[in-house]
Amino acid sequence: MSRKVPEERYRKTFSYRFKAWLEGTKDPFLGQVEMHRQEAPPESGEERARRERDEETLRARVYDLEHNFEMRIFNRVYRVFSILFCIFLVVMLLAAVSDLPAFGRGENPVNNEVAQRYIEEGLEETGAVNIVTGMILDYRAFDTLGESHVLFIATCTVLILLRRDGEEEQREGRDNDRLYEPKDDVILQTAARVLVPPILLFGIYIILAGHLGPGGGFSGGAVIGAGLILYLNAFGFAKTERFFTARTYRRTSFCALACYSLAKSYSFYTGANHIESVIPLGTPGAILSSGLILVLNICVGVVVAGTMYTFYVMFRKGGY
Amino acid sequence: MTVFTCILLGFLVVCAIAASLSKKLLNTILIFMSYSLVMSIIWVLLESPDLAITEAAVGAGVTTVLFLVTLKKIDAIIKKESAQEETDEQEGA
Numbered sequence: 203m204s205r206k207v208p209e210e211r212y213r214k215t216f217s218y219r220f221k222a223w224l225e226g227t228k229d230p231f232l233g234q235v236e237m238h239r240q241e242a243p244p245e246s247g248e249e250r251a252r253r254e255r256d257e258e259t260l261r262a263r264v265y266d267l268e269h270n271f272e273m274r275i276f277n278r279v280y281r282v283f284s285i286l287f288c289i290f291l292v293v294m295l296l297a298a299v300s301d302l303p304a305f306g307r308g309e310n311p312v313n314n315e316v317a318q319r320y321i322e323e324g325l326e327e328t329g330a331v332n333i334v335t336g337m338i339l340d341y342r343a344f345d346t347l348g349e350s351h352v353l354f355i356a357t358c359t360v361l362i363l364l365r366r367d368g369e370e371e372q373r374e375g376r377d378n379d380r381l382y383e384p385k386d387d388v389i390l391q392t393a394a395r396v397l398v399p400p401i402l403l404f405g406i407y408i409i410l411a412g413h414l415g416p417g418g419g420f421s422g423g424a425v426i427g428a429g430l431i432l433y434l435n436a437f438g439f440a441k442t443e444r445f446f447t448a449r450t451y452r453r454t455s456f457c458a459l460a461c462y463s464l465a466k467s468y469s470f471y472t473g474a475n476h477i478e479s480v481i482p483l484g485t486p487g488a489i490l491s492s493g494l495i496l497v498l499n500i501c502v503g504v505v506v507a508g509t510m511y512t513f514y515v516m517f518r519k520g521g522y
Numbered sequence: 523m524t525v526f527t528c529i530l531l532g533f534l535v536v537c538a539i540a541a542s543l544s545k546k547l548l549n550t551i552l553i554f555m556s557y558s559l560v561m562s563i564i565w566v567l568l569e570s571p572d573l574a575i576t577e578a579a580v581g582a583g584v585t586t587v588l589f590l591v592t593l594k595k596i597d598a599i600i601k602k603e604s605a606q607e608e609t610d611e612q613e614g615a
Contacts, residue, residue, distance in 0.1 A: 408575060416570075416571035416572040416575065421576040424583070424584065425579045431584065431587055435587075510580075510584050517595070
């Protein structure tokens with residue numbers, strides 16, 4: 203270590219503390235915030251027996267409907283009011299629905315100049331034959347970016363809630379998971395062997411052809427995720443972890459979200475400043491067309507497929 | 523076509539009511555899955571095939587699997603043999 207200042211003085215500087223915080227060697231809460239686990243107050247066997255007896259008699263007396271007059275009245279009023287509330291809700295919702303304009307009529311308020319613009323100029327401006335994809339990944343790509351991040355945050359929350367930390371908990375999760383591991387089910391394995399490749403291929407097709415026909419990143423990703431879950435159920439974790447682990451998920455979704463953000467910032471920058479984009483739109487109908495939409499579809503598909511699979515693994519095992 | 527749509531919509535309502543009235547959680551999940559499947563057919567009839575794909579993959583596939591895993595975790599799916607054993611034990615006691 204070649205430092206100009208001695209170690210003690212360096213430890214007092216802001217940069218040392220920042221580095222320690224960044225690396226996680228210093229816990230900002232430890233020693234600063236009072237953190238004690240709450241313990242139940244100690245009680246002898248006699249006290250405990252009395253407390254339980256008291257609770258029991260209290261419960262018995264409150265719910266003794268033959269003698270407790272107030273409880274009986276409350277029960278009746280509660281039932282009447284719940285039925286009235288349900289009827290009120292149903293009537294209000296039905297009234298609101300009956301006020302809506304008829305489905306698919308030309309003069310509906312949704313058929314305004316915005317929809318007209320999308321239909322008339324969409325193909326020319328986005329290059330996507332599928333107008334829906336052109337809308338959600340070009341005109342309204344900012345919303346879709348937010349959606350992908352919402353999905354990612356949902357996975358993070360599931361990770362925080364369901365992940366097992368520590369050696370003991372993880373071992374417990376693995377032991378419990380043996381109950382779910384397939385016991386070499388011939389029917390399931392044969393069916394999976396036949397079904398999984400077409401499902402994955404179909405998912406990839408939906409993603410890649412999202413700008414040409416129905417489909418797109420979200421539906422294709424969901425199909426791929428469902429195929430992965432089927433494969434996992436048939437063959438177990440030992441086989442899936444050869445190609446998909448927590449690290450794979452972290453890396454692919456980070457890369458996909460970063461790629462999406464960068465591509466969209468480029469498109470917003472050029473679009474908002476009226477600069478010509480260098481990415482050609484291509485011939486409508488070709489697979490390599492419509493500019494950034496294909497890239498964005500692939501990004502969304504990767505995130506969604508990983509998220510579906512990770513949800514399942516978290517629910518089952520609490521960690522990869 | 524209208525008759526077909528009406529049948530599907532009626533099935534949807536029946537499924538929704540049955541799912542909420544069913545006493546067994548496993549049956550509720552299976553009814554909910556059929557609800558999603560019928561809904562995806564209705565999406566096709568409403569001319570939005572991309573929604574139909576998503577509904578079939580997410581609603582009928584992934585959600586059902588997650589529900590089933592949760593049921594297994596909380597021991598709500600009782601196999602026939604163990605249920606039989608339990609009743610035997612109760613009768614013996």
